[in-house]
Amino acid sequence: MGKSAAIFPGEIKQMNSEKFSKLFPLGSHLCREPMPPMSELKKDMENLRKHGFNLIKLQEHWQIDEPREGKYDFSRYEELIEHAARLDLGVYLGLTCEQAPAWLWHKYPECRMIGRDGIPVMYEAQIALPGDGKPGPCFDHPDAMNVHLRFISHLVRTLGRYENIVVWNTWQEIGYRAENFVNNSVCFCANTLQNFRLWLKDCFGDLDVLNRRWNTRYREWCDISPTRSANAKGPWAVDIFWQYYMDNVQIARTLRARAEAIKQADRFKRPVFAHKGGPVIGSAQDWAYARCQDFLGSSCYPASCPGRNWDDWRNAEHPDRHAALLNETWEIVALKYDYIRSCNLAGHPVWAAELQGGPVTGGVHIGRVPSADDMRRWILTALGSGVSAISFWVTRAEIAAGEADGFALLDSQGDTTPRFEEAARIGKSLNKHADVFGRPTTARSDVGIIINEMNYQLCMSLRGEKELKDHLSYSIRGWHRLLWDEGIPVDFVNIADIERAGCYKVLILPFPLLMSEESAAKLCEYVKNGGSLISEVAPGRINEYGFCNRGELSPIMRYLFGVRHESITMIREPKCGKRWSLPDRTWGEYVDAAMLAGEGVLAGHKLCANVYLETFCCEEGRACLRYGDKVAGVERKFGRGKAYLLGTVVGHVGTAYRNSASKVCVRKLLSESGVGPEHSGKLLLRRRVAGKKAAWIFTNPTEEKIKESICVRGFASVNDLLGDKLKIVKDQVELVVDSLDVRVLIVQR
Secondary structure (H helix, E strand, C coil): CCCCCCCCCCCCCCCCHHHHCCCCCEEEEEECCCCCCHHHHHHHHHHHHHCCCCEEEEECCHHHHCCECCECCCHHHHHHHHHHHHCCCEEEEECCCCCCCHHHHHHCHHHECEECCCCECCCCCCCCCCHHHCCCECCCCHHHHHHHHHHHHHHHHHHCCCCCEEEEECCCCCCCCHHHHCCCCECCCHHHHHHHHHHHHHHHCCHHHHHHHHCCCCCCHHHCCCCCCCCCCCCCHHHHHHHHHHHHHHHHHHHHHHHHHHHHHCCCCCCEEEEECCCCCCCCHHHHHHCCCCEEEEEECHHHCCCCCCCHHHHCCCCCHHHHHHHHHHHHHHHHHHHHHHHCCCCCCCEEEEEECCCCEECCEECCCCCHHHHHHHHHHHHHCCCCEEEEECCECCCCHHHCCCCCCECCCCCCCHHHHHHHHHHHHHHHCHHHHCCCCCCCCCEEEEECHHHHHHHHHCCCCCHHHHHHHHHHHHHHHHHHHHCCCEEEEEHHHHHHCCCCCEEEECCCCECCHHHHHHHHHHHHCCCEEEECCCCCCECCCCCECCCCCCHHHHHHHCEEEEEEEEECCHHHCCCCCCCCCCCCCEECCCEEEECHHHCCCEEECCCEEEEEEECCCEEEEEECCEEEEEEEEECCEEEEEECCCCHHHHCCCCCHHHHHHHHHHHHCCCCCCCCCCCCEEEEEEECCEEEEEEECCCCCCEEEEEECCCCCEEEECCCCCCEEECCEEEEEECCCCEEEEEEEC
16 A cells, blocks of 8 residues: 555645646546556656646546455555656546456446346456456445445545545446447346336336336336347337336436535535446437536547548548548537537536547558647637646556557657647647636536437337437537537536526427427527527427327427428438439439428528428418428517428538528528627637637638738736737737648637
8 A cells, every 4th residue: 555644644745636627627637557667657647747637537447446356556556646646736536337347247246237138248458458357237226336435535644634536436438338248238137127117117107107108017116128039129118117227316326425425424515427438419318317427528539530430521422631620620629518518507617537548549540640620729719618727548558458559648758749848839729728728617608409318219119210319419419510500509407407498599409300399498488588480391200208298299399380291201312312212112202302492581502301291281370481382480479589491401511411591591691690609700709708718719710811801999917828929900809720731819808
């Protein structure tokens, strides 16, 4: 064990949580198992501190730190934490409890997860790769839960003596990823199934109520079991609720138990969080996870994700540099952190818990080495989406063969690289303005995109019909891109919280096939109170139990929009494309590709129809889109607000078959509700505001250098974040931003 007492010796400089709260947390992951030599780690720590970093991340591993039950060894972490304290470095300490010790499996063999096929999962990680030990034990097993919480408590009591530990992370990239690592889905053990049934009993109260709503005839609660066939198409209510439970309740229970164990054992009461590998676009599971501890963060590896196969740039004959880098900027950074920021409670931090530091490598596929320009673009874009802390993965090139020499700010040898120097330069500048960047200073947007977990589970549960899941996430993603292109900030709004959404001028409802009448009533109330709702095709065609509503629409949605359903059909893709369209079963399933013609509020505009085409009979609603002589979109003034029902999937035009007419049509819809861009030029603007000081984050998404005049009337000082010179004439700053670059102005009244 370590040699330090409960309080550091006087000669050791301390960084406590109060001091750290006044900084922008800029850190780097120092090590995980297998560890490089201690001398190398200490040298890297000294180099980080020299360059202005104020944080290191240490990732502990249960299997390594309690190799025999009750025999703990945290001495290596103690040595590194003490060295960090001498350097005035904070420590971000992460747990890896999925990498469980061998004695656990021997003592409690029944704690192994059970796959959908009924076979125990036998993967028992000895090192962190692959997947940090995932899927790990089933912590629904009471003994596995208890002993792993005992380990966490002992770790926190031991290492928590060090005041330079500033934050705890309970789960490295939340989730089991069992289908990735063991080719199965989990967990179907007796403990998890029993907990699922108890949760259902709590939800429904009475088995007769469940049977009526699910249209089933279960005799006992113990009869309820999810479908085991991987090819069952359903979607049956039991499968929708089962996957909802696994994603939102079962994992959340473990997250909450770990956070409580840490808080009870930590006398300094430091923040506790966990992080995702990335948000699941379309799912509300991240809202559940964010409420299990103080906040939720996310990893971010911009150069590892090549977009979606339906995207225009992926279908170009030769995808070019600009399109690829722009997609990294928008999708992998801006979209990801807008989502994570939105799921956290207002006023809570947003951590880039792992930001790519070097090339993504694996096997023979070696990724490009990030440049200083990449690093600047990624960091500053993340700040524009609300990130308030950054920790890079990793400091020095990976030694494990699975990620050979990859991911790091530093190469396998040497003390600097251009990307390392740029990250350090930016970090020093951010710490001069930690009051703006180190806190959650992003204002709520005027526009919210609605996320409906039950709709997501419906789309997921149609096994063999995976295109539903793909269309849901693609439409959400495309709406975000449409708004991002317009320079309009956007939040994501959990439909479960919709009664608190009155501050949004516009709510967008993408691909809303499943909707409960309870949620529909809340949306109706939102519009009545003055909001504008824009819904895509077929809202509430299916209810929350997986059954179709008569009349093909939610009854409340029919009332809100003032329509009756007339018809729904598939529509071919523009340009005879085959990106998402299923093969014809027979003649007459598809109508030809079309641009819908605007009338009324959309007179003179056109909108590309995608996937579905629904037409309506107007009752109280007025036509705003037509397909020939048929009504394909309606507007209705309702109470003090407006409701728009568009009879197709609109979000796809954000990234597939992009066309200016559709973008202008969407812009018109938003302007009708008083929503416009933050800045009138070609540059895209995001703001962070702290009292009288603000950061204006300008992005140039184009292929050309942009020069624009920015009005700074009323501000006493205007400076470039990174110290570049500004040309200021009277109340105008002449701002020059290179293609795909980001510049930040710090303005103060």
